[in-house]
Amino acid sequence: MHTADQKLLKLILLALHLSFLHRCWADVDWRVLAWQAATVAAFADSISAALRFTSFRLGLGAAVVWRQVNATPPPLTAVNAPGAAALQALAVHAVRLVFASGLVPLLLGTLGLRTRPCLSVLAQAGAVGSNLLHARPGCAGSFFSHPAIQAQTHTLYRALSLVSIGLPLPLAPLSAPADPLAECATVVSFLQLCALLLPALVEAAGTARLLAAHQRQRGVAGLPPEHGACAAAYAAIHDFCCGDAGLPLGVLAWAAVAVARDWPAFLHAHASNQVG
Numbered sequence: 172m173h174t175a176d177q178k179l180l181k182l183i184l185l186a187l188h189l190s191f192l193h194r195c196w197a198d199v200d201w202r203v204l205a206w207q208a209a210t211v212a213a214f215a216d217s218i219s220a221a222l223r224f225t226s227f228r229l230g231l232g233a234a235v236v237w238r239q240v241n242a243t244p245p246p247l248t249a250v251n252a253p254g255a256a257a258l259q260a261l262a263v264h265a266v267r268l269v270f271a272s273g274l275v276p277l278l279l280g281t282l283g284l285r286t287r288p289c290l291s292v293l294a295q296a297g298a299v300g301s302n303l304l305h306a307r308p309g310c311a312g313s314f315f316s317h318p319a320i321q322a323q324t325h326t327l328y329r330a331l332s333l334v335s336i337g338l339p340l341p342l343a344p345l346s347a348p349a350d351p352l353a354e355c356a357t358v359v360s361f362l363q364l365c366a367l368l369l370p371a372l373v374e375a376a377g378t379a380r381l382l383a384a385h386q387r388q389r390g391v392a393g394l395p396p397e398h399g400a401c402a403a404a405y406a407a408i409h410d411f412c413c414g415d416a417g418l419p420l421g422v423l424a425w426a427a428v429a430v431a432r433d434w435p436a437f438l439h440a441h442a443s444n445q446v447g
Contacts, residue, residue, distance in 0.1 A: 219286040223294035233273055233305040240271045241312030245320060264323040271309060272359045273302045277366035281374075288378050289401075292371050299367040303360055307439065310355035321351040328354040331361060332436075335429040342437035346444070353439035360435035368427040372412075376420055379409035 246260060269275065277298060286294065314320060328349070335341055349357065382405045386396045396402070412423055 215286075217286075217290065219284040220290040220294040223280045223284045223286075223291075224297040233302045233309075236271055236273065237305055237309030237312065240267065241309065241314040243314055245314060245317040261323050261326060264320065265327060268324075268327070268355075268358055269362060272306070272362035272366075274362045274366050277302070277363070278370065281366075281370040288371075288374050291374060292367075295367050295370060299363050302363050306359040306363065307352065307356040307442070310352055310359060315355050316351075321355075324351065324355045324358060327358050331358060331432050334425070335433045335436075338426070338429040338433055341429075341433050343433050343440070346437045346440035349436065349440040350443045353436075353443040356439040357432070357436045360439065361432045364431035364435065365428060368431055369424060372420070372423055372427055375405075375408050376412050376423075379405045380413055382406070383409045383413070 246263075277295070280298065281291065281295060284294075285291070309315070315324065332343075335343065382397070382402065386402075386406075389396055412418055412420055
């Protein structure tokens with residue numbers, strides 16, 4: 172076959188191929204594709220929430236982290252070391268507790284896997300709850316039972332007690348003095364609860380502001396405001412933390428941080444007293 176005939180045959184085959192593709196394109200039911208896209212969008216929030224809920228493999232990831240931390244040999248820095256060395260050791264220990272608590276991954280999950288506020292709170296509560304279960308067993312490990320580590324944890328525990336000063340009806344003073352295990356578990360639980368309460372507060376306040384702006388736009392356009400349980404709840408949140416007569420967001424954030432320290436201090440001290 173000559174070269175000209177080969178080129179002509181290729182052009183004919185290419186034309187037939189393009190004709191077939193055009194026919195397939197014309198037969199596509201775009202309404203089905205639109206429905207599929209809407210379905211995927213409807214389940215996107217649920218998928219993000221499920222990924223956040225299982226971000227720590229339902230607690231298995233937290234167990235691995237605690238096992239790795241407790242396998243670390245205790246530091247050689249003595250409790251009565253010079254000031255600079257003691258502060259450096261305390262800072263390293265604080266970072267170690269942040270790592271063991273899973274604070275950073277929990278916060279990153281709220282930024283990377285965004286979803287509706289209601290699902291966001293549920294997913295974050297599940298992830299934080301799976302980590303909370305490992306706080307006390309992890310603090311009972313060999314590393315955190317070392318006297319030098321317990322002294323550093325005690326310093327951090329006393330420093331955290333400052334955030335709950337002024338909290339109405341605190342629970343921690345009602346319990347017995349905390350032992351080293353309760354102090355460690357309190358610090359870790361405080362970090363984990365901050366990863367739940369602070370993102371929930373910021374997200375709820377932000378969504379309430381957006382809904383208030385949306386309601387004002389509907390009013391300007393002559394449309395009735397949005398109704399329903401969610402609209403009423405966000406309106407109440409806006410009046411409580413964003414309105415003229417509401418509490419400043421900073422005050423609410425302090426209250427959330429104070430509760431995150433006060434309740435675990437009471438519960439862990441009570442648990443240690445029951446065991447003792």
